[in-house]
Amino acid sequence: MRIMTISSRGRQSVILRLAALALCQAALAFAQAPSSASGYVGSNVCRTCHADIWLNFYKNPHYKSIASGKEAPERTGCEGCHGPGQAHVQAGGGRNTIPRAFSLLTPKQALETCLTCHSSDFGKVNIRRSDHTLNDVACNSCHSIHRSPVPKYLLAKRQSELCYTCHATVRAQFDMPSKHRVNEGFVQCSDCHNPHGAFAPVWRMSQRPRMVDQAAGNEEPCLKCHSDKRGPFVYEHPPVRIEGCETCHFPHGSTNTRLLRRPVVFTLCLQCHNGAGDFGTHNVGIPVASSSHNLLDPRYQRCTTCHVRIHGSNSDGFFLR
Numbered sequence: 001m002r003i004m005t006i007s008s009r010g011r012q013s014v015i016l017r018l019a020a021l022a023l024c025q026a027a028l029a030f031a032q033a034p035s036s037a038s039g040y041v042g043s044n045v046c047r048t049c050h051a052d053i054w055l056n057f058y059k060n061p062h063y064k065s066i067a068s069g070k071e072a073p074e075r076t077g078c079e080g081c082h083g084p085g086q087a088h089v090q091a092g093g094g095r096n097t098i099p100r101a102f103s104l105l106t107p108k109q110a111l112e113t114c115l116t117c118h119s120s121d122f123g124k125v126n127i128r129r130s131d132h133t134l135n136d137v138a139c140n141s142c143h144s145i146h147r148s149p150v151p152k153y154l155l156a157k158r159q160s161e162l163c164y165t166c167h168a169t170v171r172a173q174f175d176m177p178s179k180h181r182v183n184e185g186f187v188q189c190s191d192c193h194n195p196h197g198a199f200a201p202v203w204r205m206s207q208r209p210r211m212v213d214q215a216a217g218n219e220e221p222c223l224k225c226h227s228d229k230r231g232p233f234v235y236e237h238p239p240v241r242i243e244g245c246e247t248c249h250f251p252h253g254s255t256n257t258r259l260l261r262r263p264v265v266f267t268l269c270l271q272c273h274n275g276a277g278d279f280g281t282h283n284v285g286i287p288v289a290s291s292s293h294n295l296l297d298p299r300y301q302r303c304t305t306c307h308v309r310i311h312g313s314n315s316d317g318f319f320l321r
């Protein structure tokens with residue numbers, strides 16, 4: 001080291017100079033601090049003691065408020081989240097001296113802090129009544145402002161790993177033989193779910209929302225990718241739109257092919273096609289297969305070998321082509 005090679009006098013002067021520098025910085029910090037009644041001192045002051053956080057902060061999207069120089073003090077930089085820092089700086093630190101030390105906040109208080117700015121984001125309009133908020137899973141359970149290991153959205157972990165920390169059972173579903181490749185990284189939980197809460201779905205008569213997001217306003221998210229199932233078809237198969245895809249498919253994974261809920265197709269169809277109800281085009285409820293269908297004949301057991309357009313057809317009311 002260079003400092004070892006200089007004389008003891010030289011070393012002393014280096015130390016003195018360092019000390020002087022530190023004093024100057026502190027003095028500068030206080031000089032910069034507009035010791036106004038509001039108590040905001042500006043983010044530069046925090047740098048002296050929280051250098052680790054400050055040095056990474058330029059990469060944070062919240063740095064924009066400092067860079068622009070246009071925001072009011074209560075919406076700028078560190079103090080935008082932690083509150084006015086004057087008392088904290090004067091006390092030389094401490095958790096109780098800063099208005100919002102997240103280690104002392106309840107999940108509700110943390111949520112309200114973030115929502116002072118994020119309440120107008122469209123994707124978060126349902127946040128207060130989402131399953132997560134109602135169960136005390138707040139913003140900082142999923143987001144890490146200062147130590148995010150991922151390039152986007154300040155997530156505390158890679159997305160699927162983040163969700164699995166609390167939803168361990170779901171991991172196994174995505175390891176089944178038929179599945180969406182979430183564990184492989186091709187599909188993400190947030191392709192189908194909005195972790196900030198979703199609107200009540202328009203399918204399934206608004207039951208069991210499960211935080212399933214809606215695409216294009218009011219469609220199941222599945223149609224973003226499986227757009228060939230969107231229609232509109234001349235001949236709709238009503239459950240596709242009304243009950244929703246998950247009536248026949250497991251969305252995550254299944255031991256059955258095509259993510260089906262039943263191992264054999266006809267048992268799926270007969271759940272409904274058994275004359276149940278008294279609605280529909282013939283007032284006979286959901287029609288039973290006509291007498292031509294001999295279900296003892298194995299040929300008839302794979303219904304979709306003939307009813308190939310099971311999600312809807314533009315040319316045949318029986319979905320045969």
Ligand code: HEC
Nearest residue numbers: 045046048049078082085089092093094095098101102103
């Ligand atoms: C003079 C040094 C000093 C300055 C300047 C300073 N801090 Fe601190 N701060 C500390 C110390 C020391 C702690 C540790 C308290 C503890 O852990 O008990 C601390 C703790 C905190 C915490 C609490 C974290 C938690 O949840 O436990 C926050 C938040 C914080 N500082 C923010 C700021 C902000 C924002 C600024 C600028 C306005 C700032 N600090 C300026 C010394 C300082």
Ligand code: HEC
Nearest residue numbers: 046050053054057062077078081102140143144145146147
């Ligand atoms: C967008 C809101 C937000 C901004 C802006 C912000 N913080 Fe934080 N800070 C948090 C949250 C939330 C935590 C709790 C730990 C976590 O979730 O990462 C935290 C934790 C801390 C801690 C203590 C715990 C730790 O992780 O070391 C300190 C010190 C701190 N912040 C200082 C600062 C300083 C200095 C700045 C400005 C450079 C700043 N914060 C800007 C939200 C913010």
Ligand code: HEC
Nearest residue numbers: 111114115118121123127132137138139142153159190195
């Ligand atoms: C259950 C975990 C979870 C909670 C709780 C959570 N988030 Fe998120 N957040 C995510 C995930 C995952 C993404 C990434 C979404 C994507 O990839 O499209 C995200 C994205 C975001 C984004 C950027 C994209 C967008 O939708 O605008 C913002 C901003 C955000 N979250 C803010 C918040 C705030 C503020 C809170 C608390 C009020 C919060 N989040 C609570 C998981 C969560």
Ligand code: HEC
Nearest residue numbers: 061062075076080081113114116117139140143152153154
């Ligand atoms: C002072 C206002 C303010 C507060 C408070 C605030 N944010 Fe932000 N947040 C912003 C702004 C501004 C952006 C940048 C939006 C942009 O990129 O245009 C942002 C962006 C984000 C993003 C998106 C990151 C990305 O990669 O696109 C996330 C996630 C986020 N904030 C989470 C939080 C969380 C969690 C809290 C509470 C701990 C919080 N914010 C508190 C103003 C705020």
Ligand code: HEC
Nearest residue numbers: 131132135137141142162163165166189190193195210211
């Ligand atoms: C800190 C723990 C935690 C994290 C992280 C978390 N969740 Fe949750 N999640 C919960 C709790 C608690 C509930 C409500 C209780 C329940 O229904 O299991 C819930 C509920 C849900 C529900 C509704 C379940 C239902 O039965 O209606 C979905 C969907 C969901 N979470 C998806 C996600 C996704 C996607 C992520 C990752 C972006 C995630 N969660 C991250 C704790 C967490």
Ligand code: HEC
Nearest residue numbers: 160163167170180182187188189191192208210212246251
């Ligand atoms: C292909 C779309 C899709 C993806 C990707 C997806 N989900 Fe789901 N998830 C759904 C649908 C649709 C439901 C509702 C199923 C129902 O109600 O029968 C659901 C239900 C849930 C539930 C509540 C029911 C249960 O099985 O416990 C949780 C929790 C959940 N998902 C978590 C996750 C997590 C965590 C991820 C990522 C690792 C994820 N989901 C990825 C579509 C998806």
Ligand code: HEC
Nearest residue numbers: 178179181187191221222224225245246249251257258259
């Ligand atoms: C982000 C795009 C995306 C979304 C959203 C999506 N899927 Fe998929 N889906 C795929 C891809 C890609 C495949 C191809 C499977 C593979 O090889 O990984 C697939 C395959 C399937 C399969 C056939 C599986 C097989 O074994 O051949 C079914 C059934 C399916 N998805 C249903 C759904 C349902 C139901 C939803 C909504 C709950 C949905 N998908 C949402 C991308 C998506």
Ligand code: HEC
Nearest residue numbers: 222223226229239240244245247248249258265304310311
């Ligand atoms: C009435 C039950 C039913 C409903 C509702 C349903 N499906 Fe299917 N789906 C099936 C059956 C049965 C198969 C298997 C067809 C085969 O084996 O040839 C299938 C196959 C698939 C496949 C793989 C083969 C292909 O055609 O691409 C995808 C993808 C798919 N469905 C997506 C969806 C989506 C997205 C929805 C909601 C918009 C949906 N399904 C609703 C019964 C249904």
Ligand code: HEC
Nearest residue numbers: 238239243247268269272280281282286287303307317318
């Ligand atoms: C969730 C209930 C449900 C399931 C499961 C279901 N269907 Fe349907 N299906 C209906 C309803 C409702 C109609 C419309 C009846 C009407 O218009 O009167 C219908 C109509 C049909 C029609 C046209 C009948 C006509 O007379 O117009 C055919 C063919 C058909 N389904 C075949 C199948 C096959 C094959 C399967 C299994 C892959 C299946 N359905 C699974 C509810 C279901």
Ligand code: HEC
Nearest residue numbers: 266269270273287288289290292299300301302303306318
């Ligand atoms: C060998 C081809 C074939 C197979 C396999 C098949 N169907 Fe059909 N299905 C038809 C034809 C052709 C029609 C239209 C003429 C008729 O009613 O016989 C039809 C008509 C129907 C109708 C409408 C009846 C009505 O009167 O409105 C329903 C419902 C139906 N099938 C359900 C099923 C179910 C459920 C299965 C599986 C158990 C199945 N089909 C298997 C060829 C088939």
